[in-house]
Amino acid sequence: MAVFVATYTYTPDSELRSAVRSRHRSWLREQPGLLVSGPTDADGAVLVFEAASATEVEQLLDHDPFVTEGGIVAERAVAGWTIVMGSLQDAFPAS
Numbered sequence: 001m002a003v004f005v006a007t008y009t010y011t012p013d014s015e016l017r018s019a020v021r022s023r024h025r026s027w028l029r030e031q032p033g034l035l036v037s038g039p040t041d042a043d044g045a046v047l048v049f050e051a052a053s054a055t056e057v058e059q060l061l062d063h064d065p066f067v068t069e070g071g072i073v074a075e076r077a078v079a080g081w082t083i084v085m086g087s088l089q090d091a092f093p094a095s
Contacts, residue, residue: 002080003035003092004057006047008066009075017072023065031060035092050093054078 010017028034028047037047051057057078066072083092 001033001050001052001093003083004049004051004054004078005081006049006057006061006076006078008045008047008073010043010045011071011074012043013071016069017066020065020069020072023069027063027065033057033060048081048092054080 028037031049033049033051035048035050037045039045047061049057049060051060058076061067061076061078064073067076083089
């Protein structure tokens with residue numbers, strides 16, 4: 001398994017985002033490969049997953065209520081992440 005970072009950029013519709021947020025967070029809690037996630041101060045989010053491939057993460061994110069409800073995620077990207085150093089390095093699976 002490898003580590004992947006997914007990023008979301010949200011649309012300006014914060015009212016819709018607020019209405020769907022509890023379903024989104026409940027869905028995230030059910031994902032066994034999710035290592036950490038949270039919103040950014042740039043009107044988006046970062047989600048870090050352990051998975052077999054970027055495609056697996058993309059397919060998983062297709063079921064996120066923030067995606068299925070439409071109008072919340074303007075852009076999404078998924079990239080592999082090799083963790084080399086840092087104080088939290090040991091908290092993540094070995095790359």
